[in-house]
Amino acid sequence: MFDKIRAGIAVVALLGCTVTTAAEARDLRPYVSPQVRLIAADDDRNTDDAYGAEVSVGLAVNEKWGTEIGLFYEDFSGPQDWTVYGYRLNNMLFLPATNLIQSYGSIGFGLARTEPEGAGFTSNEAFADIGLGFFLKKPEGPDVGLRLDSRYRHTFAEDDLYNGNDFGEMVVSLGLVFPVGRKTETAPALPAPGGVTDSDGDGVGDRYDRCPGTPSGVPVDAVGCPLDSDGDGVPDDLDRSPRTPAGVAVDEFGVPLESSGQTEPVERRFEDVNFAFDSSAISEYASVLLDNTAAEIRSLQEKYKEVTVQITGHTDSVGTKEYNSGLSTRRANAVRDYLVRKGVNPDSIVTLGFGETQPVASNKTPQGRLLNRRGEIRARGK
16 A cells, blocks of 8 residues: 555656646635545554545635644554544645646644554644645636645654654545635736737737727727727727717717717617626726716717616626526626716616626636626617
């Protein structure tokens, strides 16, 4: 069995050394980790190798450091049978993570109660250990990970027992990791200038482009959407009246309705409002968009006898369908409340929540999930 334990240690060391790719943010949620373990028994125990189990709870201190407390039980069977159980406190230094592997080094200490069968006594021994391990988790898989941990444990035996000999043993553990709570997802950091993909050539990398597929030569803003200098909702490249005063209702070509003589019903789709992960709060950027949207809707309400505003809320695919359905409704209502505060007639607004059922981008990337966390606003005047 000791050969198997040594092989496990080699795997831990090998995979730990492969963690050299681009770093990802560490998951800082608390977690519960049940594990099974193999122990290469010290020769002074006069027994065979042992099996055991542990349940530990981990907490993050910051991005690099964490702490863990665990309860364990071990059963040694051989010429001399032993039962060992106790607790340990583990201090963990986390190395840079990839989207698959989070490796760590650890040093810990604890107290074990040892019961040699037939010896007629029990003893309490302190111990210290040092080790290396890692968590494995598929980014788009279930919210649970695998864990492999290898450590050397030195047990300080009582001077008048076991011929005064301490125990030095290798312990290899395999288990699961269950995070507690919903993961906080932040907007991706700006990339380095080199190696950025910009499929539509607008100067905004694909990862941050909220309007992919912009035609060549169209001026865009900081998030890759066509510029709208006069804020009338019609991009500059399509706007036949690019200097329309604020609040004036325009047709689909940006021409004021008074000038175009348009009397037919008008339909408008405004720029989407995006939300942070698991949030229905209106961001500072979104408030600027909604201020312009509210001004245009008020103008429509002055121009037309009947204006209907439809607001739909949407989410990414993280979480249950039931939770996301409620979250999308809260997002739609948050947009509604903001527009009402800016003077839009509340009786003209209809809100709907579609949960995760109508994505506009892939949920496999952070940028795609950001685009899916949105509120859509449409208005129809007649």
